[in-house]
Amino acid sequence: MVYSSQLRAMLAIIQREMIKFWHQKGRLVAALVRPSLWLIVFAAGFQNVFGVSIIPPYETYIEYQEYVIPGLLGMVLLFNGMQSSLAMVYDREMGLMRLLLTAPQPRWFLLFSKLVSGTILSLLQAYAFLLLSVVFQIEIPLIGWLYAFPAMLLGGLMLGSLGLLLSVYVKQLENFAGTMNFVIFPMFFISTALYPLWKLEESGAEIVFQLASYNPFTHAVELIRFALYGQFNAISLGVVLVSGFIFFMLSVWGYNPQRGMAKFTKQNKTK
Amino acid sequence: MNEKNSLSETIISLQKVYKSYGKVKALNDVSFELQHGFYALLGSNGAGKSTLFQLLTGLFVPDSGSIEIVGIDLSRQLTKALAHIGVVFQQSALDLGLTVQANLSFHGRLHGLSTHEIKERSAIELERLGMQDTAKKACKTLSGGNRRKVELARALLTEPKVLLMDEATVGLDPASRDLLLNYVQQLCTERKITTLWATHLIDEAENAKQVLVLNKGKLLAQATSRELQDRTQTDSLLNAFLQLSDQKLPDTSHIQQI
Numbered sequence: 329m330v331y332s333s334q335l336r337a338m339l340a341i342i343q344r345e346m347i348k349f350w351h352q353k354g355r356l357v358a359a360l361v362r363p364s365l366w367l368i369v370f371a372a373g374f375q376n377v378f379g380v381s382i383i384p385p386y387e388t389y390i391e392y393q394e395y396v397i398p399g400l401l402g403m404v405l406l407f408n409g410m411q412s413s414l415a416m417v418y419d420r421e422m423g424l425m426r427l428l429l430t431a432p433q434p435r436w437f438l439l440f441s442k443l444v445s446g447t448i449l450s451l452l453q454a455y456a457f458l459l460l461s462v463v464f465q466i467e468i469p470l471i472g473w474l475y476a477f478p479a480m481l482l483g484g485l486m487l488g489s490l491g492l493l494l495s496v497y498v499k500q501l502e503n504f505a506g507t508m509n510f511v512i513f514p515m516f517f518i519s520t521a522l523y524p525l526w527k528l529e530e531s532g533a534e535i536v537f538q539l540a541s542y543n544p545f546t547h548a549v550e551l552i553r554f555a556l557y558g559q560f561n562a563i564s565l566g567v568v569l570v571s572g573f574i575f576f577m578l579s580v581w582g583y584n585p586q587r588g589m590a591k592f593t594k595q596n597k598t599k
Numbered sequence: 600m601n602e603k604n605s606l607s608e609t610i611i612s613l614q615k616v617y618k619s620y621g622k623v624k625a626l627n628d629v630s631f632e633l634q635h636g637f638y639a640l641l642g643s644n645g646a647g648k649s650t651l652f653q654l655l656t657g658l659f660v661p662d663s664g665s666i667e668i669v670g671i672d673l674s675r676q677l678t679k680a681l682a683h684i685g686v687v688f689q690q691s692a693l694d695l696g697l698t699v700q701a702n703l704s705f706h707g708r709l710h711g712l713s714t715h716e717i718k719e720r721s722a723i724e725l726e727r728l729g730m731q732d733t734a735k736k737a738c739k740t741l742s743g744g745n746r747r748k749v750e751l752a753r754a755l756l757t758e759p760k761v762l763l764m765d766e767a768t769v770g771l772d773p774a775s776r777d778l779l780l781n782y783v784q785q786l787c788t789e790r791k792i793t794t795l796w797a798t799h800l801i802d803e804a805e806n807a808k809q810v811l812v813l814n815k816g817k818l819l820a821q822a823t824s825r826e827l828q829d830r831t832q833t834d835s836l837l838n839a840f841l842q843l844s845d846q847k848l849p850d851t852s853h854i855q856q857i
Contacts (some may be wrong), residue, residue, distance in 0.1 A: 333711025340708030344694070351696055423692035430656045431709035432682035585660045593716075 337433045340442040348415075359408065359453040360460055363400035367464055383415035383524055385557040394466055397458075398553035399521025400474070402545060405484045410512055410527045413491030417498050429470050429583070434545075436580045443488045443576065448483035451477070471504035472556035479555035481564070483548035486572030490544075493575045496582030519546040520553075544571035607634055609670075610657070610761060610793040616664035618650055618816075625650040625756040626661070632793065637787040639804035640797040642813035648797040649689060651813070652765045655795075656686055669760055682710065685754030686763040689797075690747060695739035699730070699749050702738060703756055712756045717756070724752035728782070744775030748835060751779065755786070762786070762794040768803065776803075801837045810836070814844035 349355060371393040419425045428438055458473065468476075490511075499508055518539045524547075528537040540546050545568035554561040613635040618626040625647045635707075642648045653659045654666060657677045666673045671680040693702055700721060707717035710755040725731045728748045738746060747767060754762060764783060768776040776849045780803055787794050795811075796803065805824055812827070820827055820843055827839040841847060 336708045336711050336713070340705050344697075344705055347697065364816070422694075423690040424694060426656075426658060426688055427692045427706065428709065429658060430681055430684070430686060431678075431706075432678045432711070433709065434678055585657055587815055 341441040342445040385554045385559040402549040405450045408450040409487035409491035413495040416495035446488045447484035471558045475555040479551045491576035492579040515545045602647040614665045617662045624816045629818045636808035637794045639807035639810045641804045646813045648815040683760045685759035687750045687767045690767040693738045700734040706753045764796045819843045
């Protein structure tokens with residue numbers, strides 16, 4: 329009885345996100361245009377500048393365009409994770425968050441349901457981009473499409489958890505631009521999304537190399553990269569799982585009424 | 600339990616509740632018990648009404664003190680207690696992009712209702728509010744009054760024992776305000792719901808079973824309108840409220856009549 333009640337609540341949250349996504353046709357377009365531009369313009373332009381040597385999981389020389397695909401898939405997951413954070417802030421401003429948090433379900437479960445709904449959207453967009461990459465003649469092994477699913481699922485959950493955590497601290501929609509500058513861009517650029525780690529080390533950027541090595545986004549990208557070629561990266565899996573768990577637990581703590589929805593409802597502080 | 604006993608049963612109980620935001624004491628030693636019926640929570644802006652509602656719905660927890668809904672301690676079994684509460688917040692909480700039915704369905708499913716239950720109860724609630732033709736309309740196309748009705752229908756969908764209305768008539772025209780108020784009072788009798796109706800409008804509190812006067816976080820009184828007037832030796836609830844909360848009406852003698 330309890331489980332069916334919770335399942336209904338989760339499905340309701342997923343369905344609402346789907347309907348909203350369906351109504352926001354531009355969101356899918358934007359989600360595809362952003363990485364496509366990187367693929368067409370950036371990757372094509374820098375193809376001859378960045379030489380990529382044979383590094384795992386690759387067994388032969390690959391073109392730069394092929395190298396950036398996992399990074400761009402990571403970009404789709406990262407942006408959608410942040411978009412979910414934005415949606416949470418919007419819901420809070422519109423008062424819809426209270427409706428969610430006053431539902432008779434455990435709060436962690438409601439937050440997890442929000443996370444799952446956002447991750448499903450991330451996966452849809454990631455696979456849509458993967459399909460689009462075929463148009464640009466990027467060859468990903470067929471088995472990779474299947475193996476990439478759990479990798480992108482875990483990466484999406486981890487980045488969605490980060491978005492959830494940010495929604496605790498981003499109090500107003502206007503502050504979201506700051507989130508872009510201080511979270512998305514550093515996370516994306518200081519990672520292996522655009523260039524391999526050894527390149528950073530070789531170029532003497534020791535600090536950037538170290539930061540990129542510990543960046544959870546790097547490991548989400550590497551998990552996807554290995555999975556696309558039917559391989560498994562245990563370290564990346566570990567980092568993604570642990571960081572995802574920490575982000576989610578911190579989000580649950582952030583939404584704990586003991587800490588107060590005060591942070592979320594400043595307009596009602598003294599009413 | 601016979602009907603007489605069930606009507607005298609305590610539905611909402613607060614004991615020595617304190618809540619502060621930094622140095623601001625939003626609620627200061629608030630205790631009261633409510634049985635079945637329509638209760639008005641009367642207080643000026645900033646009195647602590649919304650904070651009280653946020654404590655009752657588990658959005659906040661009190662710094663100290665206890666809150667029970669139908670005998671369930673909120674600090675121990677929040678989700679169980681929330682299943683008995685329907686709430687209409689002061690700030691509208693409708694997804695304006697969705698239809699009326701989609702808003703109701705979303706809420707019903709969050710509360711674990713089946714599709715059949717939602718369909719059946721939505722039809723009943725919307726029909727009673729004269730809103731049956733709006734089920735497929737997007738909420739953004741509705742007037743302010745009708746949006747409030749949808750929120751009320753949504754709160755009633757789960758057949759709650761407690762209905763919390765937080766300044767639900769703000770922004771409504773007099774006709775819509777009356778309709779909503781009368782409808783909720785009628786519900787309290789028909790369905791034996793306990794309603795706590797927060798307001799700063801005196802006329803909305805006149806017919807309440809009891810009026811709870813809240814001022815600067817302190818509960819000053821809990822009595823009928825008549826009892827409050829007798830106690831303060833005034834001739835209206837407005838004057839009783841002003842005297843209790845140590846307020847005066849602003850001097851308007853300098854305003855010239857046209």
